[in-house]
Amino acid sequence: MRIGITYDLRSEYVALGMSLDDAAEFDRDDTIVHLEQALAELGHTSDRIGSARALMARLTAGDDWDLVLNIAEGIEGMGREAQVPAILDVYGIPYTFSDPLVMSLTLHKGLTKQVLAAAGLPTAPFAVISKLEDLEGLTLPYPLFAKPIAEGTSKGVTSLSKVTSPEALRAICEHLLREHQQSVLVETYLDGREFTTGLLGEGVSTRVLGSLEIKLRSDSDQVGYTYRNKENCEELIIYDLIRPADDPLVKEVEALSLATWKTLGCRDAGRVDIRCDSLGKPYLLEVNPLAGLHPEHSDLPMLATKIGMTYTELIGAIIACATPRVAASRQSKARRLPRKQL
The missing domain is CATH 3.40.50.20 (Rossmann fold)
Structure with missing residues (x-):
């Protein structure tokens, strides 16, 4: 092709x-x-x-x-x-x-959480702060975590994102509103283990590639997967491939990731990020239907490598997932008006 x-x-x-x-x-x-x-x-x-x-x-x-x-x-x-x-x-x-609907929905972390919560999937309690006045009457218990509502690559997530007081929350929200010109997602801080699960396919054909546990080295930002940690992941993060047969929690994480992928209608390939609370219960953090594809720096290809799948095999699997749409497009071209008539 x-x-x-x-x-x-x-x-x-x-x-x-x-x-x-x-x-x-x-x-x-x-x-x-x-x-x-x-x-x-x-x-x-x-x-x-x-x-x-x-x-x-x-x-x-x-x-x-x-x-x-x-x-x-x-x-x-x-x-x-x-x-x-x-x-x-x-x-x-x-x-x-994924298609435009899924891409728009999943970029907005607040709307994604609303849809997933309505589907009965666990996500941490949250609030969307569009202006500082929205902080008035906020009843979520501390500690809380604040980040831009529609950024990727952990942009806007720093060691200051975890807050333990109204004063600190107001300060970080004021900073994020000004710097990123978008609403802020404030959610309950989860202090347990964190995973990213890779998926391939669409609907009932979707399969889980595997899951990486994201472990923070001693010199990293200890609040989570911050922008600094992500950009310098080779030095600051340990990515451990953990199989469900070896850890019952991972089986639960992968089942939740698969349900999330299907609920949102994602397709071909991507990741679901999950973090646990102190009791080990997993909650949905984010969905990434447009995962990075750098072979050595992006989470999805790194996961593929750890399970023995080469980079070329990963790209081939993605192309294979999309190939049925190629055939469908060819069949329908005869029914379309010429572009110059549209």
Whole structure:
């Protein structure tokens, strides 16, 4: 197949004047190189497209692909991860990973928690703070944890995110509201074990790849998976592959992750992050249907490596999950109006 690749590169935005911190969620240049190499090994032809704007320019010029491997994060707005999927839907071009609805929902941590709680899945008690006045009357017990409501790569999460007093909570919320220009998610702080579970597939065909326990080294931020810990994970984090046969808690974690994935309608591949309370009960933290794909720095490929799956095999499995949509797209093309008539 001819497979286009949509992405946002850190280097491109930094060259345009964006700070390294602001560009942290975007991909490294070598991620695209590794993807191209994997696609070539799988027998596909790849085509670098780039950002949503670049995609629109290519589509306007009449370009087409059998499939688009989409890892574009987007830049502006709560629906930024949905922009490339929505554009491709307009043109009837199939792509990897979840659709615009899922991408928009899961980027907003508060809405995701509401949906999952309504489905009966455990998530820590929380509040959404859109302005400082929303803190008035907050009854959640301390300690609490505060983070931006729609950021990835742990952006905005620091050692100050865990708070034990109203004064500290107000200070961190004021900082996050100002710095990130979005609401703040405040939730009960969970002080137990933390896991990230990888999944492949869609609906009833979804399978669990495995689970990594995220353990903090002594010189890391001890409150959790902060931005500093994530960006320097090779030095600050220990990732232990733990199988459900060896730990009953992991069996519970993976069952909860699988139920979450199916409930939200995620597809192809991604991760569910779970943290336990002091009694060992697991709660949903976040859902990542657009997981990073750097072979050595991103959690999903690191998990694949630990279970004996090569990077090329992981990319091949993702492409295989999306392939039925390619066939469906080809069958329906004859029924579509020519693009110039749309």
